[in-house]
Amino acid sequence: MIGFNRLTVGQTLACLLVLTLLAPPPVQAKTRKGDKFYAAGKKAENAGDWETAFEAYENALREDPAEGNYQIGHRRTRFEAGARRIDRAQKLRAAGKLEEALTEFERAFLTDPSSAIAIQEIKRTKAMLDAERRKGTKLGPEERGLTPVESARRESEEKIGRIQAAPELKPLSRQVTSLKMNNQNVRVLYETLGKLTGINVVFDPEMQQPSKNFTVDLTNTTLEDALEHLSTLTKMFWKPLSSNTIFITNDNVTKRRDYEENVVKVFYLQNITSVQELNEISVAIRSVTEIRRLFTYNAQNAILARGTVDQVALVEKLLQDLDKPKAEVLVDVIVIETSRGRTRELASALSTTTGSSTTNGISVGVTPALGSAGTGNTLRLTELTSLSAGDFAINLPSAILRAVMSDSNAKVRQTPQVRAAD
Incomplete structure (x- = not known):
């Protein structure tokens, strides 16, 4: 029995020795080189250089993939580094450098594979390059940098810009020094004014010329005022066709509907x-x-x-x-906490008010209705049944309010504002 025990102990020691020799050496949690990269990443991160910080953390992870601090730093800077590269790629694309922008977008995707924006921008940039190859023409840098949505928006803005605005009359001279004509028809009046100011006059072919002639005497006026004067006098309607041409026709509802801007x-x-x-x-x-x-x-x-x-x-x-x-009324409310003794003193001060009673420092007076038999603050017994809320008044003098607010024992609890709109 004793020999068996000795044999068992010897076998056990031999097994332990073999296991010790075969076991791999312990793996260190950190390496000096990994710590160096980690420190560089922290420094770059504090300086806001996210791309450098991400690369440093990535190098630290290569040295020790199991280190938790390296993993946390790598994940923390991945999003920011990818966003910086996307922003730089968008600027390159806006400058018309589509190939360089595509390369930068792909780098952003490799930095942060979870970025949906990077995937979307890669597809968009590839579509722009394919569209340019299909056209077979070399576009300028500004046109190359436009996305399909931006191109459509620019075309829409150009169409809106091509819409002609109402023409503005720009004669050679706006000032009419003197215009005197006696017994002249409508055409002569407008043509003479046009020659004086350097504008062309076009008449409606369907215009019905008045049968009578007119006399005009204008001095020191402007072209617009002279045209309005002639329109009122001759019952004609005028409108500018261009910067130096006006159109004349009869002033009626039909013509205004057809020609008025x-x-x-x-x-x-x-x-x-x-x-x-x-x-x-x-x-x-x-x-x-x-x-x-x-x-x-x-x-x-x-x-x-x-x-x-x-x-x-x-x-x-x-x-x-x-x-x-809308009209508004703003009421300032002050909620003050004070002692009961101070309130009694205020009540005593308020009790000097003639014809009123005081309750806790507040003066309550009764004002009879106008035309009643009572005078001042006096009431007849027969009038008690007709009293309403409009017959009472509460008086709190401003001096007493200032005294309360200046009291060292008084505390302002709240100062709400009540706003009422009409």
Whole structure:
């Protein structure tokens, strides 16, 4: 039995010796080189250089992939480094350098494979390169840097820019020193004014010329005022066709509808609180200005107006007068905590008020209705049944309020404000 025990102990020691010799050497949790990269990453991260910090943490992980601090730093800087590379790639693409931008987007994806923006920008840049190859023409740097959405937006803006605005009359001379003509027809009047100011005059082929002649005597006036004077005198309507040409026709509803310039303008109201108010203003504007095309947009509290220049100007003036802020009353309330003894002193001071009773420092007076038999603060017994809340008044003199606020034992607990709108 003893020999068996000795043999067992010997075998056990032999097994332990073999296991010790075969076991691999212990792995250190950190290496000096990994710590060096980690320190460099921390320094770059503190300086805001996310890409350098990410590369340093990545090098530290290569030295020791199991170290937790290295992993945390690597994950923390991955997103920021990828975002910086995406931003740099977008600037390259905006400058028309599509190939360099694509390379930078791919680097951003390798930095942060979870970035959906990097994947989207890679696809978009590749599509731009493919579209350029299909066209077969070399575009300029600015045009190359436009994404499909930006190209569509630019085309839309160019179309809007090509819409011609109302022509503005620019004569050689706006000043009319003297214009005197006796017993002349409409054509002679307008043509003479055109020669004086350097503009062309075009008449409507269907114009019905008045049978009578007119006499004009104008001095020291402008071209626009002279045209308005002639229009009123001859019952004609004029409009500019270009910077140096005007069109003359009869002034009636049909001709104005056919030739008068219309403008469109959007007005945003600032003090509207309900759809009903917006509709009421719209109805009022439509009735006063007789403008037909007036629409409301409730979501933006906006009114769209289309009409002649004078009509839209009148709409703007009326909206400025109607869109006013509502009247408000602001009441300042002061909640003060004070001692009961101080309250009694204030009550004693308030008790000097003639014809009133005091309760806890507040003066309560009774004011009879106008024309009643009582005078001052006196009441007849027959009037007690007709008293209402309007017959009582509470008086708190400002001097007493200042005394309370200056008392060292008084404490201001709250100072709320009550705002009431009409």
